[in-house]
Amino acid sequence: MFAVPAGSLVFAFFATGVVLYATGHDAISSYRQIVDAAFLNSGALGQTLTQATPLAFTGLAAAAAFRMRLFNIGAEGQLFMGAITADAAGLYLGGAGWPTPLVIFAMVVAGCAGGAAWALIPGALRAFFKTNEIITSLMLNYVAAYVLTYIVFNTESYWRQTKGFNASVFPTSKTIPSAAFWPSWHIFPLGSGIAILAALVLWFLYTRTRFGFEAQVLGDSPRAARYAGMRTRRKILAVMGISGAVAGLGGASQVGDFSHLLDADPNGLQKQYYGYTGIVVAALARYNPVAVVVVAFLIGALQNAGNTLQGADFPSGLVGVMQGIILFSALGGELLVRYRVRVGRALPATEAA
Amino acid sequence: MNNSLLVVLLASGVAYGTPLLYAALGELLAERSGVLNLGVEGMMLVGAVMGFWTVQRLHADTAVSLAAAIGVAAIAGMAMAAIHAFLVITLRASQIVSGLALTIFAGAAGLSSYLGNDLNLADNPARHAFNAVFPASMQNWPVVGPILFGQNVLVYASWACVVAVSLYLSRTRPGLNVRAVGEAPASADAMGINVTAYRYAHTLAGGAFAGVAGATFTLAITPQWVSGITGGAGWIAIALVIFAFWRPGLCLVGAYFFGALQALSPQLQARGIHLGPTELWANSLPYVMTVLVLVFVSASGARRRLGAPASLGLPYVREER
Numbered sequence: 001m002f003a004v005p006a007g008s009l010v011f012a013f014f015a016t017g018v019v020l021y022a023t024g025h026d027a028i029s030s031y032r033q034i035v036d037a038a039f040l041n042s043g044a045l046g047q048t049l050t051q052a053t054p055l056a057f058t059g060l061a062a063a064a065a066f067r068m069r070l071f072n073i074g075a076e077g078q079l080f081m082g083a084i085t086a087d088a089a090g091l092y093l094g095g096a097g098w099p100t101p102l103v104i105f106a107m108v109v110a111g112c113a114g115g116a117a118w119a120l121i122p123g124a125l126r127a128f129f130k131t132n133e134i135i136t137s138l139m140l141n142y143v144a145a146y147v148l149t150y151i152v153f154n155t156e157s158y159w160r161q162t163k164g165f166n167a168s169v170f171p172t173s174k175t176i177p178s179a180a181f182w183p184s185w186h187i188f189p190l191g192s193g194i195a196i197l198a199a200l201v202l203w204f205l206y207t208r209t210r211f212g213f214e215a216q217v218l219g220d221s222p223r224a225a226r227y228a229g230m231r232t233r234r235k236i237l238a239v240m241g242i243s244g245a246v247a248g249l250g251g252a253s254q255v256g257d258f259s260h261l262l263d264a265d266p267n268g269l270q271k272q273y274y275g276y277t278g279i280v281v282a283a284l285a286r287y288n289p290v291a292v293v294v295v296a297f298l299i300g301a302l303q304n305a306g307n308t309l310q311g312a313d314f315p316s317g318l319v320g321v322m323q324g325i326i327l328f329s330a331l332g333g334e335l336l337v338r339y340r341v342r343v344g345r346a347l348p349a350t351e352a353a
Numbered sequence: 354m355n356n357s358l359l360v361v362l363l364a365s366g367v368a369y370g371t372p373l374l375y376a377a378l379g380e381l382l383a384e385r386s387g388v389l390n391l392g393v394e395g396m397m398l399v400g401a402v403m404g405f406w407t408v409q410r411l412h413a414d415t416a417v418s419l420a421a422a423i424g425v426a427a428i429a430g431m432a433m434a435a436i437h438a439f440l441v442i443t444l445r446a447s448q449i450v451s452g453l454a455l456t457i458f459a460g461a462a463g464l465s466s467y468l469g470n471d472l473n474l475a476d477n478p479a480r481h482a483f484n485a486v487f488p489a490s491m492q493n494w495p496v497v498g499p500i501l502f503g504q505n506v507l508v509y510a511s512w513a514c515v516v517a518v519s520l521y522l523s524r525t526r527p528g529l530n531v532r533a534v535g536e537a538p539a540s541a542d543a544m545g546i547n548v549t550a551y552r553y554a555h556t557l558a559g560g561a562f563a564g565v566a567g568a569t570f571t572l573a574i575t576p577q578w579v580s581g582i583t584g585g586a587g588w589i590a591i592a593l594v595i596f597a598f599w600r601p602g603l604c605l606v607g608a609y610f611f612g613a614l615q616a617l618s619p620q621l622q623a624r625g626i627h628l629g630p631t632e633l634w635a636n637s638l639p640y641v642m643t644v645l646v647l648v649f650v651s652a653s654g655a656r657r658r659l660g661a662p663a664s665l666g667l668p669y670v671r672e673e674r
Contacts, residue, residue: 150630321458
């Protein structure tokens with residue numbers, strides 16, 4: 001079942017090696033550096049988890065929608081929105097002196113709500129007007145990015161930090177009170193745990209419940225589902241809502257686990273492309289929630305290595321090239337699965353002929 | 354008069370709209386043949402970086418350098434489109450995922466950035482750039498001066514492209530064949546039209562247009578290389594094709610409209626006009642408008658009449674005919 005994704009990874013490493021050699025780099029040493037920077041160096045594993053956690057959320061968001069053949073390309077914007085709402089919850093409740101577990105719970109709920117609300121815009125347009133959700137969810141990513149920038153840069157907004165030296169030099173958002181910081185177990189952040197939990201919940205939802213079954217039937221054969229009396233609109237709204245909520249959780253985890261503030265720096269959160277990379281993760285995991293977590297860890301390791309190594313002998317952009325090649329080979333490999341191509345086993349008929 | 358808001362917006366709308374127009378024309382050709390290519394942003398960026406590289410490294414006079422750069426940009430965009438074409442036409446992979454993969458592969462965090470770094474292109478302005486062709490006296494004519502005569506060759510060439518694509522699709526045999534392939538590939542195949550060849554050719558043509566669109570950024574609008582210089586223009590171009598109901602002439606109108614919207618926010622600020630959160634709504638407007646147009650197109654139930662190719666996004670499998 002996972003021969004194609006695994007094969008794609010191997011092929012991608014070869015193909016990227018060719019790119020590296022062609023541009024005059026030493027591929028072997030580059031790869032050794034990747035492994036060191038992703039796993040072996042001190043602190044590398046923690047950094048990998050930092051990269052992998054948001055990818056797990058956005059990957060799960062894409063996978064959740066795709067089970068109904070909905071393409072939610074908007075995880076990027078939904079993550080921003082979840083970060084904004086979770087940050088507000090953390091600032092307000094943490095400042096009001098609520099106990100940490102309750103604040104964290106409120107941030108989780110707020111993040112889910114923010115992401116889900118943003119995803120329900122393309123969801124509702126799809127449900128009621130049959131508007132293609134690919135382009136609409138994608139367009140809303142840009143709007144969400146402008147909203148994120150706006151509430152930190154351009155107003156006397158609730159999120160903006162107005163006191164202190166740094167705030168007078170460059171606009172930043174307030175840091176959430178330490179009561180709203182999410183705990184971690186050694187290097188393992190709470191968000192990673194929530195991502196794994198979310199994956200298990202989604203797996204259960206889609207394989208063991210009537211809801212998941214109906215969503216899949218609606219995706220595979222909308223007409224059959226309608227004749228069976230399934231409610232298309234309601235299901236589209238529910239699935240898009242779930243997908244957005246998971247992406248929003250990723251935003252909440254960004255604020256609670258890692259940045260502890262709203263990162264509106266144009267070279268910060270918005271340059272990580274977590275939402276788009278999440279689609280790569282989901283596609284490689286063949287939209288299986290549990291596999292998404294594993295793939296997110298591997299792609300997160302690659303991203304982390306790319307961020308750490310960026311420099312003269314490790315040009316930035318290499319990671320994107322590798323991800324693209326991985327995805328291309330996974331897509332190409334699908335054809336082999338479709339036709340059940342078996343390597344190394346001659347058919348008896350060929351002998352007779 | 355030439356400094357009035359409307360004239361400035363229209364003039365910059367034409368300038369900023371030109372890359373959108375090239376990219377949208379290319380995407381339109383691909384989509385009319387039934388291939389949806391979401392990798393426009395990636396193809397544009399690779400075209401942008403390779404066009405810029407040509408200008409920096411080729412030692413020739415301005416005209417030759419720029420012509421070569423446009424050629425190289427078109428070839429680079431075509432090479433990117435070839436990956437997509439092979440995956441979705443020959444291997445019949447999902448057009449959506451493949452297009453996204455192309456954007457990731459070639460885009461701001463991928464190949465274009467890799468090439469820009471590896472070829473050391475950042476931090477140097479372009480050695481040659483496209484400048485306005487008409488003399489300054491003509492550019493100062495009221496109203497029409499800045500809008501029509503203050504532009505570079507790429508703008509005028511794009512008008513020729515609009516006419517050419519429009520005539521091609523409506524008045525020539527191959528153009529009509531493309532539309533047949535996009536609407537009903539099985540019937541087209543039965544008529545003896547080579548569906549695969551047509552789809553390949555038009556996806557590649559789309560890539561060439563996208564490459565030129567990217568080069569418009571690095572050689573005309575802001576003559577330098579910055580990673581991710583297109584800033585989402587490729588996605589707007591995809592939306593623009595829908596916005597224009599798959600018609601080349603309307604692409605031109607839409608491109609200049611979106612181009613003008615991009616200039617709106619800085620212009621309002623420069624003039625000290627504050628209409629609420631200007632940056633927020635003025636920057637978001639192109640994207641929100643696209644969503645609204647999409648809703649209109651789909652809700653009016655007139656998708657077919659408005660021109661969406663019937664088999665857009667569907668692979669053609671001859672044995673399932």
